[in-house]
Amino acid sequence: MARQVTLAMVGFGNVGRAFARLLLRKQPELLKQFGWQVIVTGIVTGRHGAAINPGGINLNHALELSERGQSLNVLSAQPVPQNTLEFLYASSAEVMIETSPVNHLTGQPAIDHIKAALQKGMHAITANKGPVVHAYKELTEMAATRGKRFLFEAAVMDGAPIFSLFRGSLPAVNLLGFRGILNSTTNYILGEMEQGRTFEEAVRQAQAIGIAETDPSADVDGWDAAIKVAALVTVLMGIPLKPQEVERQGIRDLTPEHIAEARAAGERWKLVCTARRQGDLLLEARVRPERVSADSPLYAIGGTSSYVEFQLDVLPGLGIVESNPGPETTAYGLLADLINALRHQ
Ligand SMILES: NC(=O)C1=CN([C@@H]2O[C@H](COP(=O)(O)OP(=O)(O)OC[C@H]3O[C@@H](n4cnc5c(N)ncnc54)[C@H](OP(=O)(O)O)[C@@H]3O)[C@@H](O)[C@H]2O)C=CC1
Numbered sequence: 186m187a188r189q190v191t192l193a194m195v196g197f198g199n200v201g202r203a204f205a206r207l208l209l210r211k212q213p214e215l216l217k218q219f220g221w222q223v224i225v226t227g228i229v230t231g232r233h234g235a236a237i238n239p240g241g242i243n244l245n246h247a248l249e250l251s252e253r254g255q256s257l258n259v260l261s262a263q264p265v266p267q268n269t270l271e272f273l274y275a276s277s278a279e280v281m282i283e284t285s286p287v288n289h290l291t292g293q294p295a296i297d298h299i300k301a302a303l304q305k306g307m308h309a310i311t312a313n314k315g316p317v318v319h320a321y322k323e324l325t326e327m328a329a330t331r332g333k334r335f336l337f338e339a340a341v342m343d344g345a346p347i348f349s350l351f352r353g354s355l356p357a358v359n360l361l362g363f364r365g366i367l368n369s370t371t372n373y374i375l376g377e378m379e380q381g382r383t384f385e386e387a388v389r390q391a392q393a394i395g396i397a398e399t400d401p402s403a404d405v406d407g408w409d410a411a412i413k414v415a416a417l418v419t420v421l422m423g424i425p426l427k428p429q430e431v432e433r434q435g436i437r438d439l440t441p442e443h444i445a446e447a448r449a450a451g452e453r454w455k456l457v458c459t460a461r462r463q464g465d466l467l468l469e470a471r472v473r474p475e476r477v478s479a480d481s482p483l484y485a486i487g488g489t490s491s492y493v494e495f496q497l498d499v500l501p502g503l504g505i506v507e508s509n510p511g512p513e514t515t516a517y518g519l520l521a522d523l524i525n526a527l528r529h530q
């Protein structure tokens with residue numbers, strides 16, 4: 186007999202919808218491998234309504250409504266909550282999947298969503314980087330005291346296992362530094378500009394793919410890369426760091442002439458993220474455009490791809506490439522967290 190697993194989804198944009206599609210696709214595998222029948226009992230959005238149905242929301246119908254820009258209210262089997270916190274208090278799900286937009290400076294309202302979910306006895310899983318840098322310790326402790334998990338694999342490099350790699354497969358390592366490309370949107374824009382597209386065309390295309398932040402200036406001005414640097418430093422180095430403390434320069438000032446000059450010299454512009462520590466001292470945490478030559482591992486990272494090379498005390502260089510991720514890749518990061526939360530409880 187299958188065990189029913191219930192989910193409440195906060196956010197139903199590019200990532201939330203990709204997660205719903207992945208869930209529909211993976212349902213037979215989840216049943217076969219783990220004996221789980223996963224249903225979504227609640228979905229809440231910012232401006233496109235909400236629905237609660239303890240018997241399970243029809244995800245195909247929710248996807249159709251959302252893709253047409255219509256409200257989800259018609260799917261609700263009970264009165265529609267007025268806001269997200271009310272929604273969470275009215276939900277009786279086992280796990281919350283949180284995909285609301287990032288507030289780089291405060292992490293809100295996602296921090297409150299996660300607190301409410303944990304208070305209601307749910308595991309809290311998010312793709313949002315804000316809570317990771319602004320409330321990592323508090324939320325992790327809050328989850329642990331309740332025997333629940335606060336997981337955020339999808340927040341950095343989408344579906345690539347970064348946090349779970351360090352948590353599980355790299356015991357007793359010290360992370361000394363890292364260097365890489367952590368923002369897909371700017372990497373995509375720079376690549377498109379190399380092909381002769383305008384900056385504006387490239388931004389629009391990144392939005393159409395679903396990889397740009399809700400406000401794409403967060404990508405262009407380096408905030409998304411900075412908050413990812415802060416998340417890696419906070420979680421993997423154990424040094425709390427806010428995105429405001431990362432030295433940050435975006436790609437806004439790069440002109441077609443800069444791009445052409447670099448190409449003529451056999452080089453490419455990349456938005457490079459770097460961090461370095463010595464003991465408890467953070468020596469450097471930076472995001473800035475750099476010209477890289479063909480012998481750099483960053484040179485070949487094209488499209489929406491991302492890359493990071495970690496320097497560890499025991500492994501001098503450990504590199505991870507994620508090729509051309511999109512919202513569906515991020516959805517897998519959320520699904521992996523869901524499976525890990527449930528099978529380790
Ligand atoms: N897109 C990507 O490739 C990746 C995104 N992420 C992160 O995932 C998150 C979601 O990204 P994405 O799906 O692209 O963003 P979207 O802007 O496409 O979707 C955001 C969703 O959140 C909803 N929302 C806004 N405010 C609230 C609120 N207060 N309560 C509940 N729901 C709310 C929006 O509803 P409405 O539209 O009705 O306002 C929308 O459904 C972000 O934190 C992002 O940084 C992480 C990795 C990759």
Ligand SMILES: N[C@@H](CC=O)C(=O)O
Nearest residue numbers: 368369370396397398
């Ligand atoms: N906007 C982000 C999405 C993933 O975090 C990016 O472009 O990398």
